[in-house]
């Protein structure tokens with residue numbers, strides 16, 4: 001390439017980059033998330049609200065909805081803005097800090113602050129125990145507890161909020177120095193307890209099963225060698241000791257991606273996320289939703305999405321029950337509580353540009369069938 005061609009190529013590249021950046025910033029402005037706060041930006045909120053309220057029978061007054069993962073209250077606020085007098089949204093979180101933040105944000109919808117609604121009722125609970133918790137919670141209009149088959153819609157936006165990740169003292173992030181904690185509820189075993197007390201085989205199993213970690217054995221060995229671990233930096237060092245900063249085989253094998261998988265797998269075990277998810281998808285949601293009620297789930301990694309897909313399709317996560325067939329090859333087993341609605345959905349490119357966390361989100365929707 002001669003000098004003139006080189007200069008022209010550089011000019012074209014620069015102009016292309018400028019146009020690309022302008023398009024991105026235009027997209028960002030058009031798609032700026034009006035329910036985002038410094039606490040958290042709700043992912044795919046329009047799609048979630050649409051899925052919950054689509055086909056609403058206008059003659060049917062008084063919807064009862066449940067946001068099982070209140071977080072900063074972004075999805076809840078978006079839902080409440082579309083509800084009308086006589087509707088009620090219950091908002092649940094296991095984390096007392098999240099509940100406090102969201103309740104402050106949604107104060108104007110609390111039953112004591114509005115005479116006609118829509119109403120917002122905060123509930124502190126693990127979503128795996130919502131059948132029991134709601135049985136003791138009074139509906140602000142009927143003045144009765146929430147019983148079986150009474151919900152019109154149930155939203156789950158799984159995982160942790162940006163605020164939880166950003167809080168160094170919660171110990172969720174490998175990019176922040178803090179205690180190796182990771183408990184959403186603030187009670188029970190911490191990630192440090194797991195690293196210090198589990199044997200090497202159990203650590204390896206956790207990293208493989210919940211993180212799909214290719215170097216599970218080496219990392220488990222290193223954790224055991226580095227004991228006692230008490231901070232996020234201790235765990236980062238244990239992982240760094242057996243992981244190159246950059247890997248020849250690509251980003252997945254590099255240190256950052258490895259740390260993300262290791263922290264995620266320990267977080268899943270600390271909060272018993274698999275067991276709780278199975279419980280909410282196969283027991284809580286089918287019990288609380290009325291027939292025709294919607295289950296809307298946003299998941300962020302393959303374990304969560306696989307569980308959601310199976311529960312919506314088969315009503316169980318157990319392979320043995322799913323595959324039971326009669327002598328003619330027809331599937332038998334427990335009755336299916338849901339009908340899947342549409343295909344899984346991903347966030348738009350514009351939303352991912354504004355909120356990179358949306359990249360890994362998968363949205364699935366199902367409708368509760370007649371009992």
Ligand SMILES: C[S@@+](CC[C@H](N)C(=O)[O-])C[C@H]1O[C@@H](n2cnc3c(N)ncnc32)[C@H](O)[C@@H]1O
Nearest residue numbers: 042069071072073074075093094095126127157
């Ligand atoms: C992704 S954030 C939700 C963000 C929320 N949709 C918003 O718009 O701000 C997930 C929330 O679910 C909560 N959570 C996670 N597991 C839970 C569980 N088993 N029971 C109740 N809440 C849970 C977390 O504490 C966190 O606040």
